[in-house]
Amino acid sequence: MxxxxxxxxxxVSSDRLLSECVPPPRFAEVRFATYRPDPDEPSQAEALSVLTERAVQLAQPRQAPTFWSRLRGRGATPAGKPGIYLDGGFGVGKTHLLASLWHEAAGPKMYCTFVELTNLVGALGLRAAVEALSSYRLICIDEFELDDPGDTMLISRLLGQLVAAGVELAATSNTLPDKLGEGRFQAIDFLREIQALAAHFDVRRIDGPDYRHRGxxxxxxxxxxxxxxxxxxxxxxxxxxxxxxxxxxxxxxxxxxxxxxxxxxxxxxxxxxxxxxxxxxxxxxxxxxxxxxxxxxxxxxxxxxxxxxxxxxxxxxxxxxxxxxxxxxxxxxxxxxxx
Known part of the structure; x- marks a missing residue:
């Protein structure tokens, strides 16, 4: 039939929504060892090195915050940023690296696309989403993008509260974080929220051929x-x-x-x-x-x-x-x- x-x-229950936040099957087996940087694009090898170093930190269970860590931001890494943001065109291996980081990190952890994250928060509600995710070690967000002012406000509040709770972030996009929303809505009207999002991330550019140039x-x-x-x-x-x-x-x-x-x-x-x-x-x-x-x-x-x-x-x-x-x-x- x-x-x-x-x-x-x-x-769909909230438990199922959360349990499905893992890399898709085509990225289930990828690891840092299977990533092949283009020798003509040194930024790819540099990104691999940075992500591998971050993975070593994330493989350790999250420690309870101290008084001093609360003063400087519980989610801050030694580099001072609670998140890493891989910017680059399509087909340069950003998702491969992001999924590899997720595989190496200690749990609880989450992997989703930006659309899935906004859909999850929409289904659960902001308060329930913050409660569910605040104990996570790492949240990986593929294809980070801002489609409308509502997303901007929602994700800005969500990530701000999660970072304050000590959650570390990793994201990929083909748009620099301070340029998110351009061409889709009046991003200048939401500049404060966009800048707050950008402030969470250490941005790493990955260069390489963009498949759009090939048609x-x-x-x-x-x-x-x-x-x-x-x-x-x-x-x-x-x-x-x-x-x-x-x-x-x-x-x-x-x-x-x-x-x-x-x-x-x-x-x-x-x-x-x-x-x-x-x-x-x-x-x-x-x-x-x-x-x-x-x-x-x-x-x-x-x-x-x-x-x-x-x-x-x-x-x-x-x-x-x-x-x-x-x-x-x-x-x-x-x-x-x-x-």
Whole structure:
């Protein structure tokens, strides 16, 4: 029987949300020893050295704060910053290094994307999130970004309270922390919060070729909808949904439930994919694409080619990096189903 994602209503407990905050399967086995710095990019070897040194500190259980440590900030490292921030383009190994740091650190610890973190806080509430995370040794945040003023205020308050509680932070992004939010909202109006976030981090730049300079991969030719439905019906564990039904259903679910929506699914089929004009719909599909990519779920697609999913205006706007990442991932997943 074909699974219909648009007919699923998953319930997700706070314990599950927290337990799932680990590196995705494709980064489950990475370690510092498996990172290969580009000899032509010395910043990569430097970042590896800095992260390895930080990992030695984080491998030790967190010590109870002393009077003097409280005066200088309980979360402060010997370098004076409670967090490390890896800035650089796509494909230079930032996530590899971040996941390696998480694997080396003592627990309790957490690994999530920035979107997952905001979704977690939205699901739990700020107070409950602070209570749940204040005892953690380390929180790793991949793809750090600010999408709107609400995120800025929320994450600024959350990280400020966690740092005060002694939690150490590590993050990756392709935007310097003091430039977060530019092009997406009036960041100048929230300069104090952005500067407070930036102050938590020791920034390390990792240079290397950016995949965007090579262009997006060409999307496979979409299949006729009848063929998409036939493939889904013949493939065990496959879901099949009309594109409009799926994105309307996503609007009725909290994004923290998108992972649970895919429980037991082995492949995803979508018929009648259409170009998007609504940014809210587009951003929900970005989150779903990330959860599909984490689980390495092959995609069978009908309708327009995937590289036409986001409009030219969207690909020039403030969420450009999000859309390019989603396209790259969806195209990769669709190629897994190409004969």
């Amino acid at each position: 074909v699974i219909r994602l648009s007919e699923r209503w998953p319930e 997006l991969p060409v999307a496979p030719e979409p299949r006729p909808d009848e063929q998409v439905e036939k493939i889904a019906a013949e493939r065990p564990g496959a879901s099949c949904d009309h594109f409009v039904d799926l994105h309307r259903h996503l609007a009725e679910l909290h994004p923290s439930k998108y992972g649970a929506l895919l429980d037991g699914v082995e492949a995803i089929a979508i018929t009648d994919i259409r170009p998007l004009t609504d940014e809210n719909v587009a951003l929900r599909l970005v989150v779903l694409a990330d959860r599909m990519y984490d689980r390495d779920l092959p995609l069978v697609a009908g309708g327009v080619p995937l590289d036409q999913l986001f409009s030219a205006e969207m690909l020039k706007g403030g969420y450009r990096k999000k859309y390019l990442r989603a396209l790259s991932r969806l195209i990769a997943l669709s190629r897994a189903c190409t004969p």
